[in-house]
Amino acid sequence: MGQAFGCLQVDQSNVAIKENFGKFADVLEPGCHFLPWCLGSQVAGYLSLRVQQLDDNVFVTVVASIQYRALAEKASDAFYKLSNTREQIQAYVFDGM
Numbered sequence: 305m306g307q308a309f310g311c312l313q314v315d316q317s318n319v320a321i322k323e324n325f326g327k328f329a330d331v332l333e334p335g336c337h338f339l340p341w342c343l344g345s346q347v348a349g350y351l352s353l354r355v356q357q358l359d360d361n362v363f364v365t366v367v368a369s370i371q372y373r374a375l376a377e378k379a380s381d382a383f384y385k386l387s388n389t390r391e392q393i394q395a396y397v398f399d400g401m
Contacts, residue, residue, distance in 0.1 A: 312337045312347065321348040370397060 313336050314320045320332040325344040332347075339345045370393060374382040386392060 310338055310340050310342075312339045314350070317352060317354045319351050319353060321351065322346070323348045368397060 312320065312332070314332050314334045316334045318334060320337075321328070322330040322332050322337075322339065323346055328348075329345070339347065372389075372393060382389075
């Protein structure tokens with residue numbers, strides 16, 4: 305990416321933004337271009353066309369609907385062994401997420 309004697313090279317995976325007297329004129333594709341700076345042409349900047357990644361820490365709230373029922377063959381366990389069914393299921397779900 306350089307400009308000498310009015311010639312400009314735009315590298316692969318980039319484009320250049322061309323302005324004439326400060327006003328947008330064109331998008332220059334990769335390759336060689338003639339840019340007559342004496343006639344007010346200039347490159348305002350370059351833009352990469354490569355895939356980029358932005359990592360950010362975000363918190364997500366998920367509403368989970370849990371459906372449950374006691375099994376007939378385990379009815380005695382469900383009645384006598386579980387003291388607070390809802391809290392025990394919530395704890396199991398929270399540990400899994």
